[in-house]
Amino acid sequence: MRIGIVCPYSWDVPGGVQFHIRDLAEHLIALGHELSVLAPADDDTPLPPYVVSAGRAVPVPYNGSVARLNFGFLSAARVRRWLHDGAFEVIHIHEPASPSLGLLACWAAQGPIVATFHTSNPRSRAMIAAYPILQPALEKIRARVAVSEYARRTLVEHLGGDAVVIPNGVDVGFFAGAAPEPRWQGTADAPTIGFIGRIDEPRKGLPVLMRALPRILAARPGARLLVAGRGDTEEALSGLPRQLHGQVEFLGMVSDEDKARLLRSVDVYAAPNTGGESFGIILVEAMSAGAPVLASDLDAFRQVLDQGAAGELFPVEDADALADACLRLLGDPDRLAALRETGSRHVRRFDWSVVGAEILSVYETVTDGASRVAADERTGLRARFGGARP
Template structure:
């Protein structure tokens, strides 16, 4: 029986809370829905407050607490009570494959790695040159890492971090995007620029400096000096970051910047379909660059800092503009250059529209399913998976340790 002809029961563990979702949560959500669209049964275990709206396929593991991690604040849950919930979820799920994300952070994923046995796939998202958090966590999971049947890294940067901090290797399968959804999004007339008043967008958490809003803010005066009508559309949470940006800009320049606050997925697609440029000024800690792929899918021309992950998404600068990370003057120079050359922007956007096809969920899901098939075949060869005579599917041997 082939993978395409049978339905799998897949359990996915998300380490971070859906109260304030970010890239990892969106990746897990979209992967779950892409798998279900192909007929597989999926259950996701994730932290979430009681009043947080979550889809039916997500099981809440309880309230999360904020923890500083990777230059940001992650919301995670841990401890004996959480471990009991993990055990119950694993027992009830009877999963063919257990898919853990970021299993070396003190989180649900680490607990599930300790508790579960059977075909386990792990995805690693973190990309850091040096991580004290990973170095501290490694002794806690060193032996348990041997239980992982296959490792996935979302980028070469994440793969390198895994190798340098924990050893072993991983297959690179990138984050996915529903390319056609962004490509088909309608522009919002309020956000569409003109030659005299082009629009420039930023999307990210405003109070996390590594997301780069201060870099963009410092570039605004020079951009406005050269392009007086330029408008900056800033979307994302973070009142402190917004207030600091307004204070830094001053009343005159602040009129060129519109803070949109938190926006929906539909509004994000509309925003990226409307603007002349999308700016990704992150200063570090990025393993992939999913928002770049979304912007490219929507037809926005991208200007990104020269982080390794971003350059790879932009095909080493052939599908967008690149500037020196953290250098506001260089960002201003590149933005003004891009705004002055609409033909070049159109050329880069066309190249980007082709390049992003490799990140469409149809491609990414097929790659993930290939990994699942590999670990199931290996487990069956070792006697770990047996046929379920009452069903057309195989029954996995993921279980709860006593």
């Protein structure tokens, strides 16, 4: 199958949607499909052979974060050229309602379109206001996918229609098979707590974890916090007593391999996010690696963690509750072992072998439907004109 995938966000700034598209593309290519991804990217960004650059993106505040989007006359021309050259059997657009390549592709595409909605935002006045502009493009979509029930709810409430829920995928074996890194591993007296996310994006919750850290370290003086992600480390430490700074280690941006090793090494993975999450792919990655998960009780996180059966939950933005839950876990080896086992079983549902098959099923449904429509139109034309004579 010839598949075209449209990424709305800049390829050179890592994020959950980009990772999802990358892993989906590589999974489908490994199965033998022909595939091209169109994405914003700076000119000097190294791109995989299956990615086509649509030009440089610009930063735009979006859903509590800053998204790097691509929109305009030049981008529209590149979208049309990519569609023409690709001659795709199906076009898969991610976030078609965002002001980026997805919307441009929706306007320009003629073939069967599948759209995936990632955003969870229950009070988006901007999306409601933009609906009259979006409607003609969105009506061209043959099948809608939402990555979670909360992304589906956002779609239904703001844009109408419905979607099938297919979660983000993870290569479970990649994380499960990673080797722990000795320098990141803890001991009973000196456990390690992991955090991965953009340091300077408040909704990722690092400030909440930093507020909880003094209580954790008071009870567990040998504990360390390992932080992976880009951002201002001095700013991140500003609210922490100076004598505790040495127990926080900033790793900067890490490779996929190091991320897997980190998750395999920590005693607890903390996800103190404060909102704006429609799924929680890092939770699935952590469970795949066997890391016990301690997460804020967001709706999306609760769903990923099987209502709390596969991970520990604490009230959103409650640093004291985070500290209490973390200390309970670190003091209960049996509970940690149970979470590792339950999480490892639960994540099988998110493996690409399952998720990829579900997405391919959607592709096949829309392409089969398009073929039937085309056949019906040909039959109708033959019935009307086939017997005519000059």
